[in-house]
Amino acid sequence: MPPASVQVWARRALIVTGIGGGAAIVALSWPRQDRTPLVGRTPGSNPLAYINLGASITYYHFGYQFRRFVDAETGHRWAVRAAAWPESVRLALGLVLPDLRYDNLRCAPFEQLQQQQEEQARTGARTATIGTTSSPSPPLKSLRFAHPLGLAAGFDKHAEAINGLLDMGFASVEIGSVTPLPQDGNPRPRVFRLEEDRAIINRYGFNSDGADRVAQRLQERAAEQLLASPPHTGIVGVNLGKNKETVDAAADYQIGVDKLARFADYLVVNVSSPNTPGLRALQQKSELRDLLFRVKERRDHLFRRLAQPAPPLLVKIAPDLSESDKQDIADVVLELRLDGLVISNTTVARPPQLRSPNQLQSGGLSGAPLKHVSTDLVRDMYRRTKGQVVIIGVGGVESGVDAYAKIKAGASLVQVYSTFALNGPYQLHSIKRDLSTLIKQDGFNSVQEAVGIDVRREQQHATAAPIVLQARTAV
Numbered sequence: 191m192p193p194a195s196v197q198v199w200a201r202r203a204l205i206v207t208g209i210g211g212g213a214a215i216v217a218l219s220w221p222r223q224d225r226t227p228l229v230g231r232t233p234g235s236n237p238l239a240y241i242n243l244g245a246s247i248t249y250y251h252f253g254y255q256f257r258r259f260v261d262a263e264t265g266h267r268w269a270v271r272a273a274a275w276p277e278s279v280r281l282a283l284g285l286v287l288p289d290l291r292y293d294n295l296r297c298a299p300f301e302q303l304q305q306q307q308e309e310q311a312r313t314g315a316r317t318a319t320i321g322t323t324s325s326p327s328p329p330l331k332s333l334r335f336a337h338p339l340g341l342a343a344g345f346d347k348h349a350e351a352i353n354g355l356l357d358m359g360f361a362s363v364e365i366g367s368v369t370p371l372p373q374d375g376n377p378r379p380r381v382f383r384l385e386e387d388r389a390i391i392n393r394y395g396f397n398s399d400g401a402d403r404v405a406q407r408l409q410e411r412a413a414e415q416l417l418a419s420p421p422h423t424g425i426v427g428v429n430l431g432k433n434k435e436t437v438d439a440a441a442d443y444q445i446g447v448d449k450l451a452r453f454a455d456y457l458v459v460n461v462s463s464p465n466t467p468g469l470r471a472l473q474q475k476s477e478l479r480d481l482l483f484r485v486k487e488r489r490d491h492l493f494r495r496l497a498q499p500a501p502p503l504l505v506k507i508a509p510d511l512s513e514s515d516k517q518d519i520a521d522v523v524l525e526l527r528l529d530g531l532v533i534s535n536t537t538v539a540r541p542p543q544l545r546s547p548n549q550l551q552s553g554g555l556s557g558a559p560l561k562h563v564s565t566d567l568v569r570d571m572y573r574r575t576k577g578q579v580v581i582i583g584v585g586g587v588e589s590g591v592d593a594y595a596k597i598k599a600g601a602s603l604v605q606v607y608s609t610f611a612l613n614g615p616y617q618l619h620s621i622k623r624d625l626s627t628l629i630k631q632d633g634f635n636s637v638q639e640a641v642g643i644d645v646r647r648e649q650q651h652a653t654a655a656p657i658v659l660q661a662r663t664a665v
């Protein structure tokens with residue numbers, strides 16, 4: 191008889207193989223319609239891709255058992271490392287998922303914004319103050335998203351695993367927040383799962399490898415992309431932060447633009463993390479105006495000099511804002527002609543329904559409890575910005591219904607973090623599938639037609655002087 195320990199491991203291996211095999215059978219019997227294997231890279235059917243889908247389903251159902259033994263930050267580190275392995279290893283381990291493509295999910299919101307702005311400039315219909323910056327902004331990069339679902343900032347903070355994350359089924363990955371100089375962030379432990387609440391609390395405090403190291407990784411990736419056949423078509427956003435000790439915040443964000451903007455498909459100024467002292471005060475009107483003016487000037491100057499289209503510039507805001515803060519942000523964004531808003535970051539509030547003992551931890555709360563708060567803020571800011579900027583909706587998205595709610599409230603793109611961190615990549619598939627179905631069911635031909643529909647319908651029905659929102663046409 192083999193020793194007891196060998197018997198235990200043999201039994202475990204049998205269980206794992208059984209679960210994996212079962213999941214593979216489920217995956218292989220999935221409806222074949224609309225299915226292209228392996229991120230559209232390999233034509234024809236590739237059974238490995240479906241076995242990989244099986245592995246992600248297995249993690250979705252049994253991941254909780256695994257997570258009990260690994261603290262949240264270690265789990266995060268391992269996930270990023272695994273996503274950074276070479277493609278062949280990721281394939282063998284089930285980390286490259288079949289890419290389900292849906293025609294009605296393709297979108298290009300910044301292209302439409304650009305057309306809208308050009309049209310307004312021609313007709314003089316722009317409601318915002320014109321000529322705030324010294325010279326006209328360069329044209330925006332033309333960005334086409336395979337679907338609206340992206341990975342929010344904070345998962346791949348240091349740009350280590352972009353391709354691996356895109357291969358899991360995201361159309362875009364927002365890296366960062368990146369600070370100009372490397373910094374450690376807050377002491378550990380600083381990330382906590384609230385399993386019972388489908389939520390996370392973090393107080394990372396902008397741990398960052400710094401802009402130079404991140405720029406080097408992005409440059410290496412760009413060089414690889416030139417040789418890759420075919421290259422990854424996913425979109426890469428760069429989220430900029432500031433160092434804890436910096437007094438002149440705008441100078442830090444300008445350094446971020448100088449070092450990272452040329453590698454970015456879009457840029458986000460993060461003024462809403464609750465874990466850097468004083469950061470959220472930058473959302474107040476005069477500070478925000480000065481900060482965004484200087485960052486936009488720097489971006490425009492750089493891309494005029496490079497004679498290249500510029501990455502759209504967005505600002506990421508907190509969910510914990512007063513009415514006057516919200517109006518101030520909307521005014522500044524319109525006045526400076528910023529390209530968009532990311533709504534929202536984590537909240538410092540602790541809703542009464544929380545059940546997990548970890549609710550007592552300090553930091554920003556994300557996941558399910560943030561869902562309606564962030565959707566309501568998307569709707570509110572869509573109204574206040576009159577549909578004239580691109581909104582990326584983020585906070586508590588766990589299903590196609592949640593993503594669709596954010597789109598109908600005014601988001602052109604949607605991001606996830608907590609549900610992906612807790613459940614792995616499988617849910618991305620159901621979110622995309624259900625979103626595509628919901629859009630079709632409501633009689634829309636594309637995501638774009640549904641953007642802000644709740645608000646636009648509300649305005650149509652209102653009797654008193656309606657605000658004219660820009661209904662963007664389909665791509």
Ligand SMILES: Cc1cc2nc3c(=O)[nH]c(=O)nc-3n(C[C@H](O)[C@H](O)[C@H](O)COP(=O)(O)O)c2cc1C
Nearest residue numbers: 342343344366367392535556557585586606607608
């Ligand atoms: C562990 C963790 C780290 C995060 N780090 C950042 C960050 O560095 N920069 C940022 O803009 N947002 C960060 N976020 C916020 C997310 O990007 C997102 O806005 C928020 O989690 C809400 O989305 P969710 O409910 O899908 O998680 C972080 C969130 C979590 C959970």
